[in-house]
Amino acid sequence: EMGAPTDPLAAQAAHNAQLQTPDEGSPAFVGALFWVAVVFSVFQIVTAAFSPLSSTVVRAVHVGFLLLVTYVLYPPARQQWLGWCIGAVAFATGLYHWVFEAELVQRAGELTSADMAVGVLVIALVFEAARRIMGIALPLVCATFLLYGLFGQYLPGGLAHRGYGLDQIVGQLGFGTEGIYGTPTYVSSSYIFLFILFGAFLEQAGMITLFTDFALGLFGHTKGGPAKVAVVSSGLMGTINGSGVANVVTTGQFTIPLMKRFGYKAEFAGGVEATASMGGQIMPPVMGAVAFIMAETIDVPYVEICKAAAIPAMLYFFTAFVMVHLEAGRRGLVGMPKDQCPNPWTAIRLRWYLILPLAVLVWLLFSGYTPLFSGMVGLALTVVLIFGAAMAQRFGTRVLQIIFWVLIGLAASSFFKYGIGAIIALALGMAVVLWFVTGGRSTLKMALNALAEGAKHALPVGVACALVGVIIGVLTLTGAATLFAGTIIRLGQSSLFLSLVLTMFVCLVLGMGIPTIPNYIITSSLAAPALLELGVPLIVSHMFVFYFGIMADLTPPVALAAFAAAPIARASPMKIGFQAMRIAIAGFVIPYMAVYAPALMLQGNGGWTATVFIVFKAVIAIVLWGGAAIGYWIQPLAWWERIWALAAAGFLVAALPATDEIGLGMTLLLAAWHALRVRQASRERQATA
Secondary structure, eight states: OOOOOOSHHHHHHHHHHHHHSTTTTOOOOOHHHHHHHHHHHHHHHHHHHHOOSOHHHHHHHHHHHHHHHHHHHSOGGGOHHHHHHHHHHHHHHHHHHHHTHHHHHHTTTOOOHHHHHHHHHHHHHHHHHHHHHHOSHHHHHHHHHHHHHHHGGGSOGGGOOOOOOHHHHHHHHHSSSSSTTSHHHHHIIIIIHHHHHHHHHHHHTTHHHHHHHHHHHHHTTSTTHHHHHHHHHHHHHHHHOOOHHHHHHHHHHHHHHHHHHTTOOHHHHHHHHHHHHHHGGGSSSSOOHHHHHHHHHHTOOHHHHHHHHHHHHHHHHHHHHHHHHHHHHHHTOOOOOGGGSOOHHHHHHHHGGGHHHHHHHHHHHHTTOOHHHHHHHHHHHHHHHHHHHHHHTTOOSHHHHHHHHHHHHHHHHTHHHHOHHHHHHHHHHHHHHHHHSTTHHHHHHHHHHHHHHHHHHHHHHHHHHHHHHHHHHHHHHHOHHHHHHHHHHHHHHHOHHHHHHHHHHHHHHHTTTSOHHHHHHHHHHHTHHHHHHTTOOHHHHHHHHHHHHHHGGGSTTSOHHHHHHHHHHTSOHHHHHHHHHHHTHHHHHHHHHHHHOGGGGTOSSOHHHHHHHHHHHHHHHHHHHHHHHHOBSSSBOOHHHHHHHHHHHHHHHHOSTTHHHHHHHHHHHHHHHHHHHHHHHHHHHHHHO
16 A cells, blocks of 8 residues: 655645645535536636637636635635635636726726735735645745745846836736736636536546547457556547646546556556656647647647647657557566457447547647637537437437437538537527436536536646746746846757756756646746757747656656556555656657757658658667667567667667667667577477477
8 A cells, every 4th residue: 555655745746646636635516616616617618709808807807716716625724614705805806807907908007006905915815826726836936936026136146137116016917918817827718728628528428438448449458458558548538638637537547457457566557547648738639738828829820739749749659558568578468358348349339429529629720720719619519419419319219310410410500600609509409408308407417517627627727827927927027037048048059958958857847846837838938948049940949848847747756647646556656656757768858859850840841751760760769768668579688688779779869970870770680689589489488398
């Protein structure tokens, strides 16, 4: 059994991991709070679909709702009434922006005493809410920046700034679009919330069952099958759910016990699940929330980011796949009996309609529609399909069911003429019918649960986005970001590799205590511009930072994904973290490869030949790493063969003149030698038999 983590950092991260997935051990979502969460989700849907309010007001009310729900869920001194009181005050600060919108615009920069009070209150409440949900790490990082803004003029030398009054700091952070209500909050209040709701509805409708049955049917019976099921189902889950830690808790409940039952060690099972789940954030079409923030920050279409991420994401999952295959070979693990595995095509036949919203979402994104529009249509379609499936069961014959679906399809197609309102009206009409049909109310209850769940999952993301605004606000006000970038550029003039390593460490250290989103926002505002200056292509420089923000969740001592997997695997989070690092080795190397060979992310002008060659090299390097890390190919590798394999992989990645030839030559020699040994061993076995 897993003991309580003794290390304070570890205890803190365990707390983080638990609160990043509010389902685990959090207070019940019942009564008035349940309805507040439903109203919150409805508010987000209406503002996303019809934009009745200005963006500033939507952001302020969004933060108001987040704070209200947070303080009621985690009330001070465990007194619910106190939580409601503080939450109501927090919500009122959001309404303040709505009620006095015109006046605030007119006197921008000139704060009245009431503005001052509201601004200070919001900043304090956001800090405390983040501490309640995520522990102390992120608030401490942000508080450091806040203190720098307030007292930085007293620092020595180049670190000092010219000094800013309290009113300037409060104006920057509590009003305007640079601070708490900055780009991260805009993205959280628009796309991220919609995509979280989209995932919540699909999960309630049985998408997890579809994915796990499909993966079990395809791979369950192969060598080390259960672990491959974990990799594939987590990868599929990642296509609709952009949160790694939430992914561990949903698919892990099923895959980790399955892997243990078939002979994988507990920590290896936890490591596989953590690795595969974190990969969900880099898997298009629904990548983690970070991808949307990246698209906004560097002002490129979301589709471009999906394209750049596609090949690295496949390589990442391929690595995990190779690792579990080799581990299964080393430990002599077989798959599940074929007759115990579900038929993958039956699973699809039963729930095929759940794939439709996902397909429409991908089509819309790649046709150039905005993520906000695509997410809204995907969400509305999901609701229509769930309601339709519940109603179609009432029709006895197949013919009637087909006619019903054709009619629903025609009604939904009115969207092309009347816009999103048509699909929402259709969903509402179906809801009214379900209210009066026997058994229909359970479907409506499920929809309400999905709305509340969506709001609940949005809490850690939304509050983190609001709090990180403090850092962005201080950096833009004081210009401190250019100072940090300057240091990296100076280092990089002597060696680009050194600047990359420094950037990687900044991401990994920051990621120890804070989630991927704030990590990306902080490091991209500090380091990415410097990498761009050193000649790294724009998307590649941001992807580099993004990748290591994700890897931070797998890197001990504070590996959030490992802490989420620990209670399910019943193993030490540290051991799981080290296993996850072993399995995800490609995640640490692919970003470097992309910097030196941008064709890996379809950047630069090398064309398809360059891309095919770099992918070929990456695949060989991954198989070599697998052999070096696990110590097995077709049969066990000797220690010197493992070192040889590691060196060959290193040469393939190095991207210097002649290194490719050396790497490929070493690989061929090792493969030939290994094949000889395998043949010899099989001859000996036959001779003794």
